[in-house]
Amino acid sequence: MLIDTHAHLNFATFKNDVDEVIKKTLGNSIWVINVGTKYETSKKAVEIAEKYERGVYAIIGLHPIHLETGLVKIKNDQEEIELKTKEEDFDYGKYKELALQSLGEKGKVVAIGEIGLDYYWKPKTKRKLELFKERQKTALLKQLNLAKELNLPVCFHCRMAHKDLLEILNYKLKTINYELKGVMHGFVGTAEQLKEYLKMGFYIGFNGIIFKSIKGINFEENIKSTPLDRILIETDCPYLTPPVSVNQCLDQHKSAFIRNEPMYLKYVAEKIAEIKNLSFEKIAEITTKNAKKLFTL
Numbered sequence: 290m291l292i293d294t295h296a297h298l299n300f301a302t303f304k305n306d307v308d309e310v311i312k313k314t315l316g317n318s319i320w321v322i323n324v325g326t327k328y329e330t331s332k333k334a335v336e337i338a339e340k341y342e343r344g345v346y347a348i349i350g351l352h353p354i355h356l357e358t359g360l361v362k363i364k365n366d367q368e369e370i371e372l373k374t375k376e377e378d379f380d381y382g383k384y385k386e387l388a389l390q391s392l393g394e395k396g397k398v399v400a401i402g403e404i405g406l407d408y409y410w411k412p413k414t415k416r417k418l419e420l421f422k423e424r425q426k427t428a429l430l431k432q433l434n435l436a437k438e439l440n441l442p443v444c445f446h447c448r449m450a451h452k453d454l455l456e457i458l459n460y461k462l463k464t465i466n467y468e469l470k471g472v473m474h475g476f477v478g479t480a481e482q483l484k485e486y487l488k489m490g491f492y493i494g495f496n497g498i499i500f501k502s503i504k505g506i507n508f509e510e511n512i513k514s515t516p517l518d519r520i521l522i523e524t525d526c527p528y529l530t531p532p533v534s535v536n537q538c539l540d541q542h543k544s545a546f547i548r549n550e551p552m553y554l555k556y557v558a559e560k561i562a563e564i565k566n567l568s569f570e571k572i573a574e575i576t577t578k579n580a581k582k583l584f585t586l
């Protein structure tokens with residue numbers, strides 16, 4: 290069995306066949322956690338999870354790129370266009386209410402996320418840049434408080450902002466009186482940054498991005514340096530499709546035509562097994578155990 294710890298079957302790309310995709314996923318012994326990126330997709334993730342007795346869960350939160358910054362550029366992808374038109378501010382009460390709907394006995398909301406910092410699309414002037422970063426940090430801190438109040442782990446998104454995120458977490462971990470648990474989803478960072486997050490006790494999530502080459506990032510080394518009991522696997526579908534056949538080019542533009550889904554999680558597990566020099570079964574077993582532990586599944 291495998292657990293896709295970060296999927297977006299709650300996104301518009303899946304609106305016509307989400308039930309079929311989940312049926313196929315569960316039928317192949319894969320559990321899935323759908324992650325919200327704003328209120329609407331968070332609510333959708335909860336709705337989907339509640340339809341299933343077991344094996345489908347939700348993470349709710351406000352992704353930094355959905356804050357009202359007006360900076361996310363339109364890509365030729367439906368979801369991105371949707372992002373552009375519906376940005377929001379973090380509404381603590383609204384998200385709390387959504388979480389409470391599904392906590393307790395139902396236990397479908399398993400974490401707060403994806404939250405964090407994203408400095409990819411940044412404003413050009415210094416003053417605007419400062420405001421932009423401040424807004425993201427404020428939303429992040431509010432959501433860390435919500436996680437604390439609800440006693441939930443956190444799913445972090447961080448893009449080109451590790452320095453600031455580490456600073457916030459170092460400060461936060463020193464000043465709060467509870468143990469913040471969470472995962473650095475789709476980790477793209479240096480060996481040094483990885484070490485810091487591991488030291489703080491976080492899990493590290495790997496997805497199809499490990500098949501790409503990114504300047505300054507050594508995915509193979511990062512996987513080698515992450516202890517087995519801290520690895521989670523994910524697809525981040527519909528994005529980041531791994532090379533699903535020998536003929537498929539790894540080129541971003543070409544692979545973008547194949548919609549990623551939880552069924553392709555095995556390619557990520559296979560790659561990690563190869564790098565760790567362990568069997569696929571061992572990686573499947575340990576990452577499943579880790580996911581169950583972190584998210585109390």
Ligand SMILES: [Zn+2]
Pocket residue numbers: 295297324403525
């Ligand atoms: Zn995601």
